[in-house]
Amino acid sequence: MQKLDESLLTGLPPFSRLDRGQIREILDKSTSRRYEEGAEIFHEGHDAERFFLLLDGYLRVIRSTPGGDQVIVLHISPGQLFGIAPALQRTTYPATAVAAAESIALSWPVHLWQPFVTAYDGFATEGYKTLGQRLGEIQTTLTEMATQAVEQRVAAVLLRMVNQSGQKTEDGIAIGFPVTRNNISEMTGTTLHTVSRLLSAWEKDGIVRSTRKRIVVTDAHRLVLISEPRG
Amino acid sequence: MQKLDESLLTGLPPFSRLDRGQIREILDKSTSRRYEEGAEIFHEGHDAERFFLLLDGYLRVIRSTPGGDQVIVLHISPGQLFGIAPALQRTTYPATAVAAAESIALSWPVHLWQPFVTAYDGFATEGYKTLGQRLGEIQTTLTEMATQAVEQRVAAVLLRMVNQSGQKTEDGIAIGFPVTRNNISEMTGTTLHTVSRLLSAWEKDGIVRSTRKRIVVTDAHRLVLISEPRG
DNA sequence: CGCGAACGTTGCTCTTACTCAAACTTGCGG
DNA sequence: CCGCAAGTTTGAGTAAGAGCAACGTTCGCG
Secondary structure, three states, X not given: OOOOOOHHHHOOHHHOOOOXXXXXXXXXXXEEEEEOOOOEEEOOOOEOOEEEEEEEOOEEEEEEOOOOOEEEEXXXXXXXXXXXXXXXXXXXXXXXXXXXXXXXXXEEEHHHHHHHHHHOOOHHHHHHHHHHHHHHHHHHHHHHHHHOOHHHHHHHHHHHHHHHXXXXXXXXXXXXXXOOHHHHHHHHOOOHHHHHHHHHHHHHOOOEEEEOOEEEEOOHHXXXXXXXXXX | OOXXXXXXXXXXXXXXXXXXXXXXXXXXXXXXXXXXXOOEEEOOOOEOOEEEEEXXXXXEEEEEOOOOOEEEEEEEOOOOEEOOHHHHOOOEOOOXXXXXXXXXXXXXXXXXXXXXXXXXXXXXXXXXXXXXHHHHHHHHHHHHHHHOOHHHXXXXXXXXXXXXHOEEEOOEEEOOOOOXXXXXXXXXXXXXXXXXXHHHHHHHOOOEEEEOOEEEEOOHHHHHHHHOOOO
């Protein structure tokens, strides 16, 4: 366990109401770990032994089908709690978490969840707020999936990633972590072929620019138009 | 507000750890209401002023798209808490709840959520358990939507409704509330035409039997086979 | 620096299921 | 009991996108 600075947590919602001493306590009970791109943080169906906070990097949360297909359910950004199965009285993780880029996460054993909730004001509140947002997001994704054409879904997903992790560059906004065509197909319920064709077409139109695993949105406004229903 | 019997709540998970006195307190603060089939309990985007418990009937939880399409996100069965936006620090309802059959629900003003959580042991626990299950269900639906063909999705949805509300009849298991072809299409992201064709074909094969708004599954086993990927 | 794996592109074919259209059935309210 | 509305069925044409196949490109590693 490496040496950690209180300032890491000070600004984050789950801890914003706490003083330095309390944050020190929380940190002292935590384990910090670094994950390579592609590394698994936890696996669907395994016993939920710890809950996590992402300090740096990005994660994909994945569900697998019996048929071997994978679906990316959501992404986790820095500052978010995740793997909080204990908060929902679950004993196993309902999905798998994989590092989309090199990432750093803190974690605590599940038996500390309840003590944290009672000891630290606002901790539970913020945890459940995250959960509420997540539920809303997934419902939105589901709704898109049910009503929109593939092209609109792919556009929407690009915009969502840009909003969550976008970094300004000279010629547009870059998605802040590596994404393959296949990843996008797993977010939108299509094939990597169709995604590739769409990106090629958009690149020709000057809407995006991409290299292997990296995508820059150069004309977000037009992408919004594409993502809208009956546009 | 009509007269209510404590026995209504005694068996339900959110209240199972409470004594008669506590249940009386909770009931006294509640409002009971009856909803006709098709009636709205609350509407997407409106201020979340109350939280609910379904006593009898079935509800559909719906999201609408800007394009006017509707998607049925999940169903609520008797005994479940719903509209618990306050638990997730939300100030508006993220979806619309509609009675799928004639239903009865209790409700309380949101400002009672926090007091209930602190005063009644196990109340929060059970509420969040419900939420965790719901999150898992929606993820499953999303995964199906992304990876399965229409026929498999429709079969899966029928089985889910049967599991949730099935009633034994002479020749099979009936779904316990009215369902139209259009309803099923809104659960599976297809059209009522396709659903109608599938049901007709299955009826010919002796897998289901249906009349207007009523569906009986006569051969659940074969429906399971259909619902399985790469079957 | 060269090989191999992972990632990406593109063309073609073929099927699924959406769209449009029309008619039929059931049940309710006047 | 009639008429209308809501729900259902069926047919025919079409297009979106999946599946298959082959090839091109990039990058990391020995």
